[in-house]
Amino acid sequence: MPTAVAHVLVVPIMIVTVLAFGAVIRRLLGVRVGLVRTGLAAVLAIWVAGRIMLALAGPEPADTGTALLLMLLAVCCASLLSMIVLVVAEAIVPDGSLPGPLELWRGWRAQRSRTRRYWQIVRIAVRHGLGRFLRGQRHDGLESVAARRRLAVSVRQALDDGGVTFVKLGQQLSTRRDVLPGEFAEELARLQDQAAPVSWAQITAVLRAELGRPVEEVFAHVEAAPLAAASVAQVHAARLLDGAEVVVKVQRPGIAEVVDRDLDILHRLARTLEARTRWGAALGLRDLAQGFADALREELDFRIELENLAAVATTQPAGIRVPAAHAPLCGPRLLVMEKLTGTPLSAAGPALGALPDGRRREIAATLLEAMMSQVLQYGLFHVDLHPGNILLTASGDLGLLDFGSVGRLDATTRLALGRLLAALGGSDSVTATDALLELVDRPAEVDERELERGLGALMVRYTAPGPTAGLAAFPAVLKLVIAHRLAIPPQVAAAFRAFATLEGTLTLIAPDFDLIAEARAAGGRRLAEAATPERLRRTAEHELISLLPLLRRLPRRVDRALAAAEHGRLSVNVRLLADHGDRRYVTGLLHQVLLAVIGSASGLMAVLLLGLPGGPRLTPSIELYAVLGYALLIVAVILVLRVLVVIFRHDRAG
Known part of the structure; x- marks a missing residue:
C-alpha cells in the first residue's frame, strides 16, 4: 500500500517541483519566460542535478554535511545549465515567436x-496572359x-x-496617374460598377436577415434585376x-470573409515589397495597404455610409x-435610400450634349x-466622385451616390x-x-529649396490659362512628393485623390471648363466669406476667450520677473530628465551596467x-575557498545571463 501511494504521489510531486524550480529560474533571470520552455x-535541471549528484558523490558513502x-x-x-539553455533559446527562438497548439491549428487553416x-x-x-510577369524577369x-x-486590358x-x-x-489605382501610366489608369477606370450580379435568392436571404422579418412586410415590390452591380x-x-420609391443597396453575401482573406494577402505582399524594393519603401x-484596408472595411459597414449620408x-449647395435614407430599415449590410431619377454621367453623353x-x-x-x-x-468629403457615382437628373441637377468612402x-x-x-492658383511657390x-510627414532631411523649385516648375506648367491646364496638376504634385520621399x-492622400478624380469628371461635364480659373474664383469667394465682418468678429471673440486666462496672469508674471x-x-531652472520615460531609460541603463560590472x-x-x-576545509573533502569560488561563479553567471536576456529582448523590440 505505501508503495502504491508513493507511485500515486510521484506525478504531483514532480509537477510541484518543476513549477517551483521554473519559478525560481524565472525569478533569478528577472524576466518572464514562457511557461512551456x-x-x-x-x-x-532536475535530470542534470541527479546526474551531477551521482558524479560528485562517487562510490564511497559521504557524511551528512558533505552530502x-x-x-x-x-x-x-543544474540551475545554471537550465538558465543558459533558456538564454540561448531566447536568443535563437525569442519567447512568443512560436505559436501555441491552438495558434498552430488556426495558422495552419489560414495558411x-x-x-x-x-x-x-x-x-x-x-489565364489572362500575365504569367510571364510572375517569374520576376524584365520584359521588353x-x-x-x-x-x-x-x-x-489583361x-x-x-x-x-x-x-x-x-x-x-x-x-x-485608376485614380493614381502618379503611379500608373495613363493607359492603365484609363482601362482600370472601367472596373467601376461593372461586377457580375449575384442571384436574387441570395439577395433575398440578406434582406430577410437584415430586416428581421419577411421582405413582403416591408416592401410592396422589389425589382429582382439590379439597377447596378458593384464590387x-x-x-x-x-x-x-x-x-415611396426607394433603392435598396444590399451587400454581397459572404463578402466580408473574402475581403479579410484578400487583405491579408495584400498586407503580406506590401510588407515584402517595402522590405525588398526601393520604390516600395519610397511609396510606403x-x-x-493599411489605408486601403481601413477604407474597404469601412465601406463594408453600411451604418457608416448611413452616417455619411x-x-x-x-x-450641399x-x-x-x-x-x-430610411434609417429604421438600414443595417450593417442593408441601406434603403430615396430613389434619385437620372442617368449616371458615365452614360449621360447624349443628355449632356443636349444642354x-x-x-x-x-x-x-x-x-x-x-x-x-x-x-x-x-x-x-466624397472621396470617389467618378462619373459612375454622379447622376444627371432631368432638371439638370446632379445627384451624388455611394457614400461608403468618405x-x-x-x-x-x-x-x-x-x-x-x-498658392498653386496664385503661382506662389514659397507658400505652396x-x-x-x-x-x-517630413523625413529627417528634406531639400526644401529643391522642393520649392519643383513646385514652381509645376505652377508654370499647369496654371497657364486654358481648360486643360489643371488636368494633371494633382498627379504631378503627388509625383513630386514621392520623388522627395515625403510620406x-x-x-x-484621399483629398488629393478626390480632386484628381473630380478633374476627369468636370472635363466630362464641360470639356472647355477652365479648372484653374474656376478654382481660383471659388477660393476667392471662400476667402471673402471668411473675411466678412461677422465672421471676423466671431473669430476674434473665440481667440480672445482662449487667451483671456493667459492675459490675466501675464502682468503679474512680468512684474515678478522684473522684480x-x-x-x-533672476535665474533659469532647467530640469534634467523631467520626463518619466527618460528617467526610466537612464535608470534601466545604469542597472544593466551595474549588473554587468558586479x-x-x-x-x-x-x-x-x-x-x-x-x-x-568545511569537510574532509571540501575546501572553503572552492565553495566560495563556486558560489561567486554562480552569482556571476546569473547576473551576466540577466543582462544578456535584456539585450536580446531589446534588440528584438528595436
Whole structure:
C-alpha cells in the first residue's frame, strides 16, 4: 500500500517541483519566460542535478554535511545549465515567436486558405496572359502605346476576375496617374460598377436577415434585376408599403470573409515589397495597404455610409442632391435610400450634349464648389466622385451616390490644404512649399529649396490659362512628393485623390471648363466669406476667450520677473530628465551596467578563489575557498545571463 501511494504521489510531486524550480529560474533571470520552455528547463535541471549528484558523490558513502553541500552544488550547477539553455533559446527562438497548439491549428487553416487563394490568383493571372510577369524577369516590348494598352486590358480583366478586393484596388489605382501610366489608369477606370450580379435568392436571404422579418412586410415590390452591380454591393429598385420609391443597396453575401482573406494577402505582399524594393519603401506600401484596408472595411459597414449620408446632405449647395435614407430599415449590410431619377454621367453623353455650353459649365462649377466646401469648410468629403457615382437628373441637377468612402480632415489640415490650393492658383511657390510640408510627414532631411523649385516648375506648367491646364496638376504634385520621399497621411492622400478624380469628371461635364480659373474664383469667394465682418468678429471673440486666462496672469508674471531681475535673483531652472520615460531609460541603463560590472567582478573573484591552493576545509573533502569560488561563479553567471536576456529582448523590440 505505501508503495502504491508513493507511485500515486510521484506525478504531483514532480509537477510541484518543476513549477517551483521554473519559478525560481524565472525569478533569478528577472524576466518572464514562457511557461512551456520554463517547465522544460526545470525538467532538464532536475535530470542534470541527479546526474551531477551521482558524479560528485562517487562510490564511497559521504557524511551528512558533505552530502548536503554536494546536493546544493549539484542543484546550483543544474540551475545554471537550465538558465543558459533558456538564454540561448531566447536568443535563437525569442519567447512568443512560436505559436501555441491552438495558434498552430488556426495558422495552419489560414495558411491552407491563403495557399488556395494564391493558386487561384496565379491561375487567373496565367489565364489572362500575365504569367510571364510572375517569374520576376524584365520584359521588353512594352514601350509602345499599343503594347501597354493590351497589357492594361489583361490587368483589368484579371482584377475583375480576382474578386471584390482586387476590383476595389483597381478602382483606387485608376485614380493614381502618379503611379500608373495613363493607359492603365484609363482601362482600370472601367472596373467601376461593372461586377457580375449575384442571384436574387441570395439577395433575398440578406434582406430577410437584415430586416428581421419577411421582405413582403416591408416592401410592396422589389425589382429582382439590379439597377447596378458593384464590387461590394448591388442596388435594386423597390417600393415601400406607403408607395415611396426607394433603392435598396444590399451587400454581397459572404463578402466580408473574402475581403479579410484578400487583405491579408495584400498586407503580406506590401510588407515584402517595402522590405525588398526601393520604390516600395519610397511609396510606403505598408501604410498605403493599411489605408486601403481601413477604407474597404469601412465601406463594408453600411451604418457608416448611413452616417455619411446624413452628414454630407447638410453641406450641399443648390443644384446638388444627396438621397435621404430610411434609417429604421438600414443595417450593417442593408441601406434603403430615396430613389434619385437620372442617368449616371458615365452614360449621360447624349443628355449632356443636349444642354447648352453655359449650362454645362454652370453644372461643373457647382460640382467644384460643392467639393471645395466639403474639403475646405466642413472637412467631410466624397472621396470617389467618378462619373459612375454622379447622376444627371432631368432638371439638370446632379445627384451624388455611394457614400461608403468618405474622407475626414481636421481643421489644421483643412487650413494647410486651402493654403496649398490658393498658392498653386496664385503661382506662389514659397507658400505652396510651406503648406505642402505641413500636410505631409517630413523625413529627417528634406531639400526644401529643391522642393520649392519643383513646385514652381509645376505652377508654370499647369496654371497657364486654358481648360486643360489643371488636368494633371494633382498627379504631378503627388509625383513630386514621392520623388522627395515625403510620406502623405492617408486622409490627405484621399483629398488629393478626390480632386484628381473630380478633374476627369468636370472635363466630362464641360470639356472647355477652365479648372484653374474656376478654382481660383471659388477660393476667392471662400476667402471673402471668411473675411466678412461677422465672421471676423466671431473669430476674434473665440481667440480672445482662449487667451483671456493667459492675459490675466501675464502682468503679474512680468512684474515678478522684473522684480527678480532688479534684485539679482533672476535665474533659469532647467530640469534634467523631467520626463518619466527618460528617467526610466537612464535608470534601466545604469542597472544593466551595474549588473554587468558586479557579474564580471564576481567572475574574477571566483577564478582567483578556485585557483588558491589549500585553505580551511568545511569537510574532509571540501575546501572553503572552492565553495566560495563556486558560489561567486554562480552569482556571476546569473547576473551576466540577466543582462544578456535584456539585450536580446531589446534588440528584438528595436
